[in-house]
Amino acid sequence: MPITLPGSCFCRALTYELTLDSVDQARATLCHCTNCKKAFGTNYGLTAKVPVKSFKYTRGTPRDHRADNGVTREFCEICGSYILEYGDAAKNDFRYITVGSLDDPSQLPPKGEFFCKDRLSWMPQIPNTFQKSEIKE
Numbered sequence: 001m002p003i004t005l006p007g008s009c010f011c012r013a014l015t016y017e018l019t020l021d022s023v024d025q026a027r028a029t030l031c032h033c034t035n036c037k038k039a040f041g042t043n044y045g046l047t048a049k050v051p052v053k054s055f056k057y058t059r060g061t062p063r064d065h066r067a068d069n070g071v072t073r074e075f076c077e078i079c080g081s082y083i084l085e086y087g088d089a090a091k092n093d094f095r096y097i098t099v100g101s102l103d104d105p106s107q108l109p110p111k112g113e114f115f116c117k118d119r120l121s122w123m124p125q126i127p128n129t130f131q132k133s134e135i136k137e
């Protein structure tokens, strides 16, 4: 069933819509890599991989930052909320949106975990999800 999921940054200067054929078109995952720890400011990142055409900003223009590893992050220049990321290779195909920026993050529960080798020791495994030691793809 087609579904439209609205989202925004914390201050709502940026708003967006995610329009999917079904929620299965999005794949939400945790990532425990060191880059996600820094970018999210927490011990893991939580993003949903979605087709690039499913995502559009409905208000505002993000700032972006491209890191040496070829990953570009888009964020609100006013409040700093992190909205999405993409690597150079996936640029024309996919976006990884931050699940917490959705108005209702419960719509996209995680299907797996990446970079489990960097999981903090107190952080439990998420039940009934796939587990990958490293690469996020």
Ligand SMILES: [Zn+2]
Residues within 6 Å of the ligand: 009, 010, 011, 012, 013, 014, 076, 077, 078, 079, 080, 081
């Ligand atoms: Zn903002």
Ligand SMILES: [Zn+2]
Residues within 6 Å of the ligand: 031, 032, 033, 034, 035, 036, 037, 045, 115, 136
């Ligand atoms: Zn990561």
